[in-house]
Amino acid sequence: MAFSRAETCEVELAAGKEAPMTEDELLKRAADLPPGRVGQLQIADRSYFVKTVETHQKLRLHITKGDPVKALAREVELLRAFAARGAPVARLVAANATHMVLADHGKPVEKLIRHGQVDDALLRQIGAALADLHSRDLAHGRPMLRDICYDGASITFLDLEAGASLNATDRDKARDVLILIYSIMVTTNANQHMARMVIEGYRNAGTDSVWRATRRRSRGLWWLQLLAMPGVWAHRKRGKTRSEMAAVAATRALIAAI
Numbered sequence: 735m736a737f738s739r740a741e742t743c744e745v746e747l748a749a750g751k752e753a754p755m756t757e758d759e760l761l762k763r764a765a766d767l768p769p770g771r772v773g774q775l776q777i778a779d780r781s782y783f784v785k786t787v788e789t790h791q792k793l794r795l796h797i798t799k800g801d802p803v804k805a806l807a808r809e810v811e812l813l814r815a816f817a818a819r820g821a822p823v824a825r826l827v828a829a830n831a832t833h834m835v836l837a838d839h840g841k842p843v844e845k846l847i848r849h850g851q852v853d854d855a856l857l858r859q860i861g862a863a864l865a866d867l868h869s870r871d872l873a874h875g876r877p878m879l880r881d882i883c884y885d886g887a888s889i890t891f892l893d894l895e896a897g898a899s900l901n902a903t904d905r906d907k908a909r910d911v912l913i914l915i916y917s918i919m920v921t922t923n924a925n926q927h928m929a930r931m932v933i934e935g936y937r938n939a940g941t942d943s944v945w946r947a948t949r950r951r952s953r954g955l956w957w958l959q960l961l962a963m964p965g966v967w968a969h970r971k972r973g974k975t976r977s978e979m980a981a982v983a984a985t986r987a988l989i990a991a992i
């Protein structure tokens with residue numbers, strides 16, 4: 735993929751308003767960060783999220799996850815395409831073959847929930863934001879709570895990876911809904927009220943056809959619930975209170991009840 739040439743970024747340096755920083759300069763700062771898949775870049779009073787191309791140490795990962803350079807390039811393309819349709823995704827500030835720099839969009843919702851910093855209105859807003867994305871014929875692919883940020887006003891989706899779609903069907907969108915509800919169940923230890931608030935926010939956006947597809951997909955996942963059972967028993971034996979295995983059954987039960 736051919737990335738765009740250097741573009742001006744509206745960044746104010748700590749010494750005051752100096753010459754605007756170019757895209758290339760910002761990417762150089764990103765490359766100077768300590769090694770790691772993700773990082774944070776702080777320039778004056780502005781914070782940026784930096785994502786670096788993955789390094790597959792094992793052949794198995796290269797086979798299952800594919801070429802990491804192509805994966806990063808695809809995510810950059812998807813971010814631009816989603817943004818062009820007005821979807822609530824992270825703003826891409828700069829990108830090259832090894833790094834991409836995104837605007838800071840607040841804290842991950844997963845962290846806010848674990849610190850008790852969410853209310854019903856925010857939960858409904860999360861559901862409505864996913865419905866907004868779906869209304870543009872888009873699918874995120876994996877809207878886990880750790881990939882959703884809140885800055886005090888807006889919901890933003892991060893990490894558009896393999897499952898993202900620019901021509902999403904109801905089935906694709908239903909997968910998003912299932913994953914989001916499942917993520918809530920894992921994070922909150924199957925708090926049905928919180929999950930119901932997110933579902934309410936989603937359904938209020940007038941997405942009955944997607945909800946019907948969600949129920950169909952959920953019913954078809956009986957085999958996954960069976961596969962998860964040994965893990966559920968193992969977690970219970972160890973006294974594990976938050977179980978991603980048990981969340982499969984909890985997710986299916988809640989969807990069936992609505």
